[in-house]
Amino acid sequence: MAAPFFMVVVESAVMNSSNMPQGDQHAARALGLKVPVFRHLRDSLAQGEDPSWLQLSDPMLAGAFPSPLGFELLLDGLKAEAPVARRRANLLTSLAGKEMPEIEELVAAATDDGTLEDISIALQPANPPEGVETPEKEEHGKFLEALRGDMKVALVTRAVFRKHATIKIGLCEAKEDELRLFKQFAGQEYKLEAFPAQSYLAVRRGEHAHALQVEFVVPQAEIDAIFNSEVESPPQERDNYLELFRQFFQQERLPRFVQEARARLKRLAESSALEHAWNHAHLALDRGRQEGLIVGIAAQRSGKVQMVLLSADSIFMRGIVLNPKAEDFVEKVDAFIGEDRPLVAALQADSPTRNHGSKVLEHLRKSGKVRQVLVPVAVVRTLLREVARRLEESHLTHDERQALMLARLVHCPRAAALHTPHIVRAFVAGRSEVNHHRLDTFEIVFVQSLLAGRGVDVNVGTHDELKSVPGVDPTRVEVERSTAPFMSLADFQNRICLSEQEWRVAMCFLRCRVSEEPLDARALHPIYYQALRQLVEATEVVELEDVLKDPAKAQGLDWEELLKENGWSERVPSLVRRCLTRGGGRRPRMHANKGGRLEGLEIGGMLKGKVVRLSEIGAFLDVGLRTDGFVHVSQVADQFVKDPAEFLEVGQEVSARVLSVDLEKQRFRLSLRSGAESERKERGDGRGRGRGSGSGSKGGRGQREERKIPSHAVDSRPKSKPGGGGRRDDRDSNKREKIKLGKDPQADRWKEDIDPTNPFYQFFQEQEEVQKSQGDKA
Template sequence: MVEEVIRLSEKLGLRIKQIEATIQLLDEGATIPFIARYRKEATGGLNEVQIAQVRDEIERLRELEKRRETILKSIEEQGKLTDELKAALLAADTISVLEDLYLPYRPKRRTKATMAREKGLEPLAQQLYEQPETLVPETAAQAFVDAEKGVNSIEEALEGARHIIAEWVNERQEVRASLRTLFQEKAVIKSKLIKGKEEEGQKFRDYFEWEEPLKSIPSHRLLAIRRGESEMILSVSIEPDEAEAIALIEHLLLKNQSPAAEQVRQAIADAYKRLLRPSLETEMRLESKQRADEEAIKVFADNLRELLLASPFGEKRVLAIDPGFRTGCKVVVLDEHGQLLHDDVIYPNEPQNQKEAAGQLLRQLCQQYKVEAIAIGNGTASRETEQFVRSLHIPGVLVVMVNESGASVYSASKVAREEFPDKDVTVRGAVSIGRRLQDPLAELVKIDPKSIGVGQYQHDVDQKALKKSLDDVVISCVNAVGVELNTASKQLLAYVSGLNERLADNIIAYRTKYGGFRSREELKRVPGIGPKTFELAAGFLRIRHGEHPLDASAVHPESYPVVEQMAKDLGCRIEDLLRDASLRKQIQIERYVNDKIGLPTLQDIMNELAKPGRDPRQEFEVFQFDERVHSIEDLQPGMRLPGIVTNVTKFGAFVDIGVHQDGLVHISQLSHEYVSDPAQVVKVHQKVMVTVLEVDLNRRRIALSMKTDAPPPKKQDKRKERKQEAEDMAAKLAALRAKFGQ
């Protein structure tokens, strides 16, 4: 793997030693969060993204190596492995090149060329392929006319020979490589409406007659076209100009203008149309799909990270309401740790309008349980319910609207049924809404990320790759925040570095039996947690008021001795170091560098001593929608409204403005400046101010802008602006349909 590591170093811009150390740690079972946080000396301070890149690339290289070994073995068993071919196979650095080299030796199904060989036409094909200027093809073919073999005429002989030549052309590695480059650079994707599908295919009408370079098509547009194809609304093709492709092959293979060369010319055209074009189109479909998937998955992962790391309200008592009309509003009260204390139902909205009784109950519950906030789900009847609750003016109680996407998925899940077996789905849903306010991360890990509603064509992308990426994000977020060992749910514990569902169950069983953990060291008594698991998990698990003062921090137990030495050298206790900044300033961390611990880890320790167990998430801020609008009918162009970003895509951002229908801020409306990537301007859960541009009541669509009323600054590059507007205009309607038309 030495050469592979060198290539990986060049590709990722990392030192060879960094890559080798990372690979070794991964092979030993270390997790990405553990390596990034506690093995900085070994990796040279690589972050989680870089470590994940090394992991993914080394997995790809190992898959390539496995395929190479299979191919070498196959060709060797055929007795056709020459030194030259072996060298070429060993040098191949992509699957495409490897498969091109293997193509002539791959076991074949019965083809036109196979049948021509059976008729004894390969020698004729060889004569023509060499293109001697004196050869007369018809004269040469006459010798191969044999009715018993099924060759009844000169033309049949020449046709069979051309089939064999076409197969040779298809199998020429340099031909495939050159054509592949042409497809990558100049292929055009075209989509057309399938006849008779006009009515059912309206959501794809932008693509009824569409074409653009494959090289530059945005991921959302490619995925939309592919969905139209999969739903049998559109027919799709991907190819460069046919004449240019054939001319490229002719330039590589034709030697002269002889009659024999003319036969080869015909074989080249046949090879391209019948063999090469379909093969490379399939390859380009896969390659472009993979590229679009990667982009869409990255958008999803970035959105999910922002959502998971949204500000927590904290360990405070919450009353949560799942709003409704006819069936009423489900009300639950949760304690500081999210445990259900009480559930009820009120009917403040139509048709019952029992506002007085509902208000009396809410006031009573808030007083009885010392509630600090009321969380209201943002679904049906949310604004009506919010307006009613705010009108009560309950002193000391915040009113907060909470995004309930996926709450219904949780309420019907096995997890919810196990926790609340005697409660119906509406109560479970209300509990989820309340817990999302208290700690979004702890609650959202219980839900399949695909159900949270922050993706772009998430059902169309590679599901295995999507799951891997989203799992990485959840693991990263959970371990960045840290997990309280004595109160965390099984789902949260399962995402901790080194743990899984089985070990999470064992931890919960242990803490239930023994009344909780008093120290991190006690983890070693849990069945299944050996030295390696303890090493990977301990630093990310917190125990408030534990036996060791550092058990509530992100300092790893393996580093406790160095902190104890620091305290000893200063003649104080560790608790004093945590409290007194002046003591910490006296520590010269360079004195504590040794062969096991370096300056990066020591600096992390000092940062942690300053704020032990600090939560990296932002402080919670109260948000309120504009009281003038409660439904889409209340909107008027020109209104300036507060909103919360619910989803970020490559074509813009969707914003909740409190009317039960998210509006779209198109990429061209995000800023007065040119924007190439919306994620550089907005994040999921960000609070923004938007202006209503357009309201389409029939299609329930809202166009918004984040541009201010101030005149736009002068553009440095008008061509970029015009190009952006031209590219985005065609995508705008499709973007809206992709969000609302499904």
Template structure:
């Protein structure tokens, strides 16, 4: 434990005391948001990212320790554990090193080497391995034994070579050297399987492709693996074979004697038959893990930006889910998102009737905003609504990705058991305009449409990574306990599905919560759960104004003492900056509460419970651009960033097909990470570079120069990289607009 703390402290460049305190809190059941927000004194103000890094790394190191104990026990039971071997095992700092040490002692099924040993050929192998200049025939003759199946000198030598090959493969230093070669000089080499050219046309860029494993970006690794899985290409992940064999020969072969030549043959066999397949499997696993981590990071960052996108707020909303044949499902939601009314309008072929219906609903329900889903018939519906000239009513096109998934989910059925999927989908569109976070937490993040190869990555790692993001966002914004759904409450620090459900049940049976303290009456919401969750739950209308803030109940006495010292009320402190300016925070420092927490308290008093998300801004697509056919090279258009990948950003410009702004076109300056330039849901202006209607591809730019100049400056390799990525993203985009 102590060693692990030192390792993590060194890796994260923090003090061991910070790591130790964080691990202790985590082991006691504290959540990442709670620790980073309310335990700054203990952790030295580690933020969420650092706390999560401590948690994840400690989990890895504990798994390593667990495996170490298992290996020590296994070797000890074999009676082969020496003090020197034990020290080597205890010093192993990675799973790969640990497994290399264990390999010679690992129980095996029957191998060619074990069969040769059963034939009594191990002494011959040892003699050959010493590579003395002696006659091979004279060496081998004593080991001939027809009963054991060794009839000839060559059979004896072959068996001895099998033993040497296994010995070379199990040599820790040899594996370390060749592993390094795989990592630094290994190459992905892809070739199309004959006859699969037409079937795998979308992977044509990988029909004859090679690149260093070390430098291959995650999206290409995942694309090649997918093509291999679909049996379109064959894929090798190895260094140059002769270089690997040369390095092994350099370590094991001594001189040019006949025995040395036998060792040389054994080394070549060892690499091809044993070491190469083993290390290729390992490098595949490691490169896949790296690709997964990068893809999940991209997905998580996109999801964070989407969840924290600006909410319209509590407004009476008319939500429309556009369609051609079946009409546009239309619903009315009140300021709390409650469904008041639903109907179907046909604005494309029953214009007069649709006009009358929309105007009547707007007047009858005092509609303040109209939300229109961005799927099929979106632009036509938007044009119809804007043509009604509904003064003072905002008209907003809403990204509806995942709405269909929600509408068919158990959550939606539970919320609206008496309505069909079309009504539920329209409700989701309206609610995600009012509060994206509150609505999107009801949908599996994989279905929201902001991922990169999400179906190809490790699903457990993906779920854990995305759950972390949702928890972080929910607790960053805070949750109004009297209006929050069960799904939203589930992500509050310390709660979970069961307690969230109990909170809703209590609210339904007893009416709105009047204070944070009343939460303690909820079934199974004990002292620990209250400690973890209370600071993130808001109770608007509570007699105690601090219940509406992010000040934790454990700090209420501090604020009350501040108010008492200034001869005012807590509400006065929250309302008047001149009073807060008189507070000397050092006066309130204790053994457990320091300046970090006191500073947070003072900042929260200045803006109690304020939503940290940006203010909502209206957006309109270009009026005269509705389909890809309307696009012309050089056009400048407004757009909304819908997805960000390692190779660029996808932007919705209102033509039912997102365009790609390649990373090389995001800025006039060099861009390493697209997230440095754009965010999901950001409003941008783009210039059309290329339009390929047949392949449904749109290339865009955010640079400020002229299109011809930009195209001349583009590098071939980044553009080729974008081409490779487009096909794989099309499936996601098609699903988005389905």
């Protein structure tokens, strides 16, 4: 009979527990961080520090996370780990003094809230959900009560759901127009662990529109297998109790699992949608003022085309409505444009506008180059809804103003984003299904990213720019500088009187380009001024002016002693050099073709990728992220692998599991092994460490002491050929003197410590059997 499922679950958890990270190490490893970095982030946020300060200028991190969106995704993961850590701490507190080591090890090894919830059943049985009827027979009621308090059943059913659950998507009965958008999902069936998370928001939207029906299904055979291996029942009433167990799984366990799976898929889908929107919004909005005339083009519902002409100073010049099907369409376009030749055409990104606008562009390009810019419809609608009419626009019709908003957005996209930040979220696909708190944060982070690189001059910054700087009251700054300009950032602080935390985050964005302090015009935070001057004075060779001309000299200064004294990160010199460079400190532009960010990875998650390179130590997979994932040779297959090329080839598509992520070094490791085997290998099993083959309820796994092979057994070891293993030459083995060996005094001890699944152990066992068979023949 196969081993019970619970033994597999417990064995994996207990094997990992001795080497499993404890306390903060759980969350740090799940987030791809080092423990000191994780603790610093957690404590700083608890003290109310602004994330912008931590990401841009904190000397403990020193620009370790250059991507603002990636850092925000990391903070989302940090917040998600907080309740898991609290539940784990509460469980360990409840277990104190109860002498339940196996459960304590399971708690220590658990990595998610669902598993901790199942373990807590051992202390307090779960309550039946509302609406579940009590069986008529008393024995059946006791059976269900026992199941609600059975930790084994809870853990095994969750493990089976995660591994074998299937998502089935079907169409509901509705009007053809309502179903048209969701027909692509009809009839689709996915394994839960392989479901494309980026599609979940569209599926969820289909559910809310009553167009799609999503069902989570676990094979009946898997449920029955759990009952046969983990549940005790009277043999004569097996069928009745099996039916009760099926009902228990469907009514009490499955809804919990589905809720957990939906929450996970939604979180991953939101992160994917925000990342995709960030790339598009940066390309569209992170642009300065457009010189020259701009023509705005928008199609009307009547089939006609509304055109407006905007001057280089963003002033409405004139507008016209044209019929693109009219014979004199081209002549009217020429009459409208006249001698004013536009350099840019702003088109609303809908089909009618693109079709009619192409005719206008084709004609305009005959007399010169005209650049086309497509603006999403949602962005235009947001502008119409939230931007108030100016006095000079009071006579414009709705269609004229719509075309005017298009032209003004293209005239200066960055100013439009600062004035109307809500247009940023218009780039998020399926935003109606995204958590509104995440949308708000996404909007704030994006707007601040537009300011961080270029900075905001305290003397000439606009109201929209100042209001986007954290901790700054724009009206107060405008009133204060109207009396006299700020002479430096120190003068700004003396007159505005920001709190310590407000000052730290505001100085990440503010500049003073006419300052008495030359460093105020650069992106360097004032906390580094004194340290930089101290190091420059200590050299007696380099002057501050030299460092400002050539910022690379700042990184060449002797920072070592100062970093140790202040406890700063070793990355501070590199951060200072980047910030002193003109235009430095600018956040890197996120192009869509660079792939996704590592911050969105989930430990244990499944990814589909393609093998792009093979080496002796492993393989590299392209999974659509900014860097390729690495699969160590020990993670290529469940059995021993000498050369990855024997199992993989370049271009092969595979499914891999995420083992670990290192955000600071921007790399991650994958595994192609099955789940349990992958965990064993990742923890170091198979390298001379392992559990004993006995019952071992203690579950510990320690490092085995090195033992010397007895001298009388040295000559019996099979000799391998250079470069690897291989059978001995039969001729050499026949010539060698056969030595009769006595029993190894430590043989029994080795049997207890050696893992029989270790590939090296299996290799030498095979060699020993070959040698023994040759001796018998002789």
